[in-house]
């Protein structure tokens with residue numbers, strides 16, 4: 001004959017009615033005496049209701065979101081023979097409790113008024129004592145967990161989901177294990193200050209934003225600046241425009257820069273490398289694929305031109321035109337944006353002097369190019385008007401040290417100021 005006992009809400013102090021915010025057991029669960037059965041919350045405190053005895057849960061009679069008071073039926077439990085003599089939570093309305101008064105004082109509910117809302121690094125954390133205990137057990141900082149319960153309360157499932165997501169993140173020396181412990185950005189109601197409009201981010205912006213943020217924080221990169229005399233290069237380019245035009249190609253500065261960069265990759269192969277996933281070695285690339293940042297109405301994309309070292313200037317210019325048109329028409333495929341050795345971000349057609357480009361990881365360097373202007377340059381006898389091009393080379397300092405960074409920009413400068421050197 002099964003021995004079924006009722007478990008009711010015990011004396012919970014001066015609270016006539018409280019909210020059930022979490023039911024911690026379900027039908028069929030085997031619980032031990034003092035295991036938490038449910039979490040209640042008043043406007044002043046959160047409390048866990050412990051099992052007065054051990055047994056198997058037969059039926060749960062309350063749901064999250066309901067209100068209960070002292071004496072409300074929580075669940076029924078099948079108890080073992082020896083548990084019959086165990087203390088039963090006194091609940092005046094319960095005939096069971098009246099029939100078998102407890103020989104020992106009942107286990108009090110875990111009332112933790114002061115812990116209901118705890119200020120943590122990211123603001124306020126709402127979680128029941130049982131969830132807090134669970135998080136403590138797993139070493140989870142609750143301020144980093146998003147709550148899915150009422151009023152953003154953190155539930156046990158939220159802690160589990162957080163741990164799962166953390167474990168799914170890539171580990172290792174290069175990209176994994178970033179926990180910056182940053183405080184959460186406060187949500188601001190901008191409408192308080194004036195009219196606003198919500199504009200969803202494009203898919204490209206969301207993806208590139210997340211990647212740029214990751215690259216920004218995960219790779220310590222510095223930027224080396226250089227001003228390059230491209231007067232002769234520009235004269236040569238202009239002289240080539242007609243010929244290129246006849247072949248339907250627009251010959252801009254960028255193909256020259258690409259050729260200079262691949263010469264730089266060959267001279268300083270660390271620039272054509274990536275850190276291995278475990279952070280223990282460098283992957284030295286034997287190919288020279290150059291990415292270029294293309295501005296599209298939906299955001300930034302970086303198509304890659306393959307084997308730039310094996311192509312002529314006009315072929316590169318043609319491919320540049322095709323790929324940037326494809327990018328603007330949203331027809332570029334992910335494969336066409338992969339496998340770069342190094343990238344170039346040219347803002348020369350737009351303006352600006354210098355900037356600090358963010359790495360396109362796992363590449364270890366990116367060349368930023370700004371608008372060229374004519375400047376007076378001292379040639380040893382006089383100031384001569386020269387066309388000067390500002391370069392900004394960002395590099396991953398874990399792979400490239402400052403001396404190598406400066407050598408690369410000096411190399412690019414020497415090459416671009418005398419294009420004949422590209423033939424060497």
Ligand code: CAO
Nearest residue numbers: 252253254292293294295324345346347348349370371372
């Ligand atoms: N200095 C002066 N003029 C320059 C120049 C420079 N450094 N670079 C280009 N120009 C000129 C070109 O010669 C061209 O002039 P004309 O129209 O008189 O012939 C004009 O600027 C426009 O060039 P372009 O942009 O069409 O061609 P490009 O080969 O220089 O660049 C591309 C192609 C796709 C890189 C470019 O269109 C683009 O999208 N740039 C933006 C990249 C970007 O957003 N980077 C930021 C990334 S980080 O947020």
